[in-house]
Amino acid sequence: METRKLVLLFVAGLAVTLALYLALAVPGDWFPSAKARYWTAKDLRLARGAANLNDGEWVLQSPDANAVIVLSGDAALRSTDYRVMQWIAVGLPPGAEVQLLWRTDYEPARLNSIRVPVESGRLRPVVVDDNPAWIGRITGIALAVRGPLVQPVRIRGAIAKPMGAAEVLADRWREWFAFEGWSGTSINTIVGGADVQDFPLTWAVAFAILIALGFYAGLRWRSLRDRRGIVVALVALTLCGWLLLDARWTAALVRQSRETARFYGGKDIEQKHLAAEDAELYQIVQRAKQTMPATPVRLFVAAEAHYFRGRAAYHFYPHNVYFDARNDRLPPASAMRAGDWLFVYQRPGIQFDRSQNMLRWDDGQTHAAEVKMIAPGAALFRLM
Amino acid sequence: MDAARLILAWAVVWIAGVALVRRVYSAGAADRVPHPAWMAGAGFLAGAFVLTLVMRGVAVAGGPLALRTVGVVMVVLTLALWLPELRRVRAWRMAFFDAAGWRSAPWPAARILWYALLAWLAVRYALLLGEVLRQPLFPWDAWTQWGTKARVWFELHHMVPFVSAITWLGGSTSGYVDAAPHYPATVPLLQVWSSLALARWDDAWMNVPWWLLGVALALALYGFFRDQGLAPLFALTGTWLIVSLPILETHVALAGYADLPLACYLTVGALAGFTWIRRRTWPDTAVALLFLCAVPMIKIPGWIWLATLVPGLVAGLLPRHGLRIVVFGWVAAIVAIFLLGRYEPTIFNYRLHFDLNVPWHGLVEAYLSFANWHLLFWVLPAILLATRDRVVSQELVPLTVVVGSGALFLLLGFSLTSAAIWVEDQSTVNRATLHLAPLLAAWMVLLVHRALTARASEKAPQPAQAPEVTPALPAVPTVDA
Numbered sequence: 001m002e003t004r005k006l007v008l009l010f011v012a013g014l015a016v017t018l019a020l021y022l023a024l025a026v027p028g029d030w031f032p033s034a035k036a037r038y039w040t041a042k043d044l045r046l047a048r049g050a051a052n053l054n055d056g057e058w059v060l061q062s063p064d065a066n067a068v069i070v071l072s073g074d075a076a077l078r079s080t081d082y083r084v085m086q087w088i089a090v091g092l093p094p095g096a097e098v099q100l101l102w103r104t105d106y107e108p109a110r111l112n113s114i115r116v117p118v119e120s121g122r123l124r125p126v127v128v129d130d131n132p133a134w135i136g137r138i139t140g141i142a143l144a145v146r147g148p149l150v151q152p153v154r155i156r157g158a159i160a161k162p163m164g165a166a167e168v169l170a171d172r173w174r175e176w177f178a179f180e181g182w183s184g185t186s187i188n189t190i191v192g193g194a195d196v197q198d199f200p201l202t203w204a205v206a207f208a209i210l211i212a213l214g215f216y217a218g219l220r221w222r223s224l225r226d227r228r229g230i231v232v233a234l235v236a237l238t239l240c241g242w243l244l245l246d247a248r249w250t251a252a253l254v255r256q257s258r259e260t261a262r263f264y265g266g267k268d269i270e271q272k273h274l275a276a277e278d279a280e281l282y283q284i285v286q287r288a289k290q291t292m293p294a295t296p297v298r299l300f301v302a303a304e305a306h307y308f309r310g311r312a313a314y315h316f317y318p319h320n321v322y323f324d325a326r327n328d329r330l331p332p333a334s335a336m337r338a339g340d341w342l343f344v345y346q347r348p349g350i351q352f353d354r355s356q357n358m359l360r361w362d363d364g365q366t367h368a369a370e371v372k373m374i375a376p377g378a379a380l381f382r383l384m
Numbered sequence: 385m386d387a388a389r390l391i392l393a394w395a396v397v398w399i400a401g402v403a404l405v406r407r408v409y410s411a412g413a414a415d416r417v418p419h420p421a422w423m424a425g426a427g428f429l430a431g432a433f434v435l436t437l438v439m440r441g442v443a444v445a446g447g448p449l450a451l452r453t454v455g456v457v458m459v460v461l462t463l464a465l466w467l468p469e470l471r472r473v474r475a476w477r478m479a480f481f482d483a484a485g486w487r488s489a490p491w492p493a494a495r496i497l498w499y500a501l502l503a504w505l506a507v508r509y510a511l512l513l514g515e516v517l518r519q520p521l522f523p524w525d526a527w528t529q530w531g532t533k534a535r536v537w538f539e540l541h542h543m544v545p546f547v548s549a550i551t552w553l554g555g556s557t558s559g560y561v562d563a564a565p566h567y568p569a570t571v572p573l574l575q576v577w578s579s580l581a582l583a584r585w586d587d588a589w590m591n592v593p594w595w596l597l598g599v600a601l602a603l604a605l606y607g608f609f610r611d612q613g614l615a616p617l618f619a620l621t622g623t624w625l626i627v628s629l630p631i632l633e634t635h636v637a638l639a640g641y642a643d644l645p646l647a648c649y650l651t652v653g654a655l656a657g658f659t660w661i662r663r664r665t666w667p668d669t670a671v672a673l674l675f676l677c678a679v680p681m682i683k684i685p686g687w688i689w690l691a692t693l694v695p696g697l698v699a700g701l702l703p704r705h706g707l708r709i710v711v712f713g714w715v716a717a718i719v720a721i722f723l724l725g726r727y728e729p730t731i732f733n734y735r736l737h738f739d740l741n742v743p744w745h746g747l748v749e750a751y752l753s754f755a756n757w758h759l760l761f762w763v764l765p766a767i768l769l770a771t772r773d774r775v776v777s778q779e780l781v782p783l784t785v786v787v788g789s790g791a792l793f794l795l796l797g798f799s800l801t802s803a804a805i806w807v808e809d810q811s812t813v814n815r816a817t818l819h820l821a822p823l824l825a826a827w828m829v830l831l832v833h834r835a836l837t838a839r840a841s842e843k844a845p846q847p848a849q850a851p852e853v854t855p856a857l858p859a860v861p862t863v864d865a
Contacts, residue, residue: 182637187524188811188814189754189756190754191754191755197753203752231835234766238763246758248755253508253637260515269588272520273520296540313528317535318535318536321560325563331553337555
């Protein structure tokens with residue numbers, strides 16, 4: 001079979017894949033008349049608990065395990081028009097207990113709820129139209145989050161969706177082509193778009209190839225014993241799919257390249273470090289190094305976050321740095337010697353008694369020291 | 385000026401490596417000199433590894449790590465290896481263009497496609513180079529266990545030892561410590577060489593060798609495929625499939641980890657070994673051994689990857705019973721690992737346990753859902769099914785066995801050790817797989833080529849002496865010379 005026909009088979013396979021997916025994913029009419037309804041953070045109000053509206057986001061933080069934070073918004077929706085509710089939130093801890101709440105004009109006194117699943121720190125969309133309490137006119141919506149929330153959770157808004165075919169496809173498109181950007185996990189895994197995807201593009205392309213192979217077999221059923229033809233079809237269809245995925249990856253690289261150029265383009269290495277995400281720490285370390293001897297000395301680094309311990313140590317080389325890469329634990333005082341140095345960055349639990357020139361840290365350990373530099377959240381000591 | 389110094393420094397390394405590989409092959413049968421693209425790719429890998437050996441040698445001899453020591457040795461080495469080759473340069477250049485195979489290309493569109501694909505790859509590599517040059521050392525381990533050593537050795541001009549935290553806390557006065565003091569020196573030494581050339585610490589530009597490794601891998605793969613009889617467009621398509629893997633390119637862009645160098649040396653070493661098994665000439669042996677020596681000197685798990693090559697050797701050298709011995713060995717290895725697992729020993733920082741716990745969810749996400757591998761693991765079973773009669777053919781069985789051993793190692797490693805957690809959280813699964821992936825993909829390309837060639841030959845009329853027939857793929861048409 002010639003190349004053009006195989007490419008057409010791939011396109012047909014892709015179309016059938018998407019059609020099958022829509023048949024499974026669209027909960028009702030493919031072409032509903034209602035439009036999506038949005039609530040921005042400003043449209044929501046704090047009904048219970050503590051949270052701040054900051055820069056277009058509600059920031060929720062509560063270390064109390066029993067704390068419940070509720071954000072609510074007014075609504076006037078026909079329940080039959082809207083099948084899915086989605087809250088835009090990031091930073092939720094795994095296993096967080098989150099509920100969507102709503103009231104209706106059918107039973108105004110009753111508060112209805114449904115659990116919202118959390119995945120990769122985000123909230124999954126919730127299908128509501130099969131819930132018996134999603135009835136009549138929806139008069140108010142709310143989101144309830146139960147603590148503890150040690151790290152801040154950011155709520156950007158909510159969307160009520162009719163979930164027609166076009167909307168489902170648009171959602172998938174956004175997920176497939178969302179900008180991933182380099183992060184600390186990029187070296188380990190490339191998701192390919194949004195962190196959470198209902199139907200990854202890789203699956204869609206693979207199914208398209210499978211279906212196209214099925215078409216091929218149907219068209220060539222008389223000569224299926226010709227395995228060469230099957231290999232040729234398999235290779236050609238794979239190349240089509242690969243090219244599609246590779247185009248997405250190239251586009252992501254182009255976008256990443258622009259981002260990297262925006263941050264670091266035209267800068268020397270010093271300026272690059274001053275533009276990097278740990279710029280504040282870098283500056284403090286450079287200040288500290290000016291206080292220290294030019295020849296390498298033994299140096300201990302203490303910071304609560306292992307990221308800052310490692311980064312601080314890295315910037316201090318070629319001094320002879322000790323840092324615990326895994327645990328926030330200072331070595332015993334017996335391992336420290338007069339003439340050694342200690343750098344502390346955002347590390348609670350280390351005290352310095354200026355009157356006695358004495359450092360004290362975990363388990364009541366002490367060591368004589370003199371302070372050499374103080375900066376916001378940081379200090380450099382020379383041990384005596 | 386900085387760019388010129390960096391280019392010059394790595395050009396010396398590359399030229400030395402190409403000259404070395406060229407000399408080795410020239411010393412063998414003159415008609416068996418590999419494709420120039422292979423020479424160029426393998427040459428860079430050889431040069432970079434030899435550079436790190438020279439640096440180690442200088443350090444052992446008590447000399448400082450400096451341009452005036454390492455640089456001089458490299459330049460002398462380059463001249464010594466290259467001068468005898470100078471008179472052959474013209475012939476070599478002619479060979480390159482002959483090897484490209486375009487003079488008698490039967491299908492002009494194939495040439496256009498070849499150039500289009502080359503341009504596509506060029507754009508990608510340009511983007512990757514921009515990332516390498518602009519971004520300071522970014523990924524985690526790069527600044528906790530690799531770049532740390534490079535910084536210290538560059539600034540102090542000698543390879544001071546890195547010792548364990550216990551030794552350091554015990555009062556070691558000369559040793560340094562970082563997150564992995566026992567890791568090999570090869571990768572940091574590459575960064576030291578860049579820094580010596582720049583004469584300053586620049587943790588973005590020092591990572592240029594990662595980009596060069598990416599280019600060298602592409603060149604070596606293309607040359608290998610051409611030597612294996614693949615037409616230019618087929619060979620370049622195969623190369624593109626391999627070097628376009630997003631996780632591989634991420635390791636170029638976010639340079640600083642040892643996984644990409646390990647993958648490059650393992651792939652090129654295994655392919656050189658495959659060539660040796662087929663041709664049995666000593667230059668192939670020498671080149672394969674050079675690359676395979678580098679594998680455990682890049683990362684400690686390299687020892688296990690070396691072990692996975694042994695079954696391939698057995699299968700290749702003992703065509704009659706080799707495969708049976710290998711299968712028996714695999715079964716014995718699985719039983720031994722299960723028995724060992726009862727005692728929960730720790731091997732290379734991985735704790736073995738008895739319970740088979742395949743982290744399916746993590747594996748499916750890594751291999752099939754996420755973008756790491758494009759369609760590689762989706763297509764693998766289909767290719768195996770469609771080319772099943774080639775998989776254990778006498779020619780390809782050594783590669784099949786090596787890939788099978790590697791896959792078995794990964795699967796057992798992920799299922800029977802503490803690494804299972806790192807599969808579920810996606811922290812290790814792709815990096816460990818990256819070591820094997822280019823070789824796996826190269827083997828798949830060869831399987832397809834052999835299946836198509838064999839079937840084309842079977843279909844062709846069988847006169848007294850059948851003409852050599854090359855496959856006629858629609859998407860990857862052949863335009864062989």
